[in-house]
Amino acid sequence: MKPKSGKYITFLPDGIDVLVSQKDQSILDVAVREGFALDHTCGGFGTCGTCRIFIRQGLEKLPPRNEIEADIAEDRGFQDFERLACQTEPMDGLVIERPSKDVRNRD
């Protein structure tokens, strides 16, 4: 059971609630810090698309895509719920799913 304070996001398919640090600027930052395997070939600059995730809950909490993400989303035909982890703010209550080939890389 998670404490009532702090911002949490839930990672699927693991179903693990993760506390967001004040240093986390993006969902990618949270995933990397917590040891979730999530590709990020361009290093978080929004140009590769490999950090694509699915927002399963909380999409309404997110601001619109920034210009960098909007360009790649249009180019690749993303659905509204498909976002780039490196360009998406880790808002409290989000439930996100990593593509199925990803595996958690921690003990």
Ligand code: FES
């Ligand atoms: S890490 Fe390349 S687009 Fe997000």
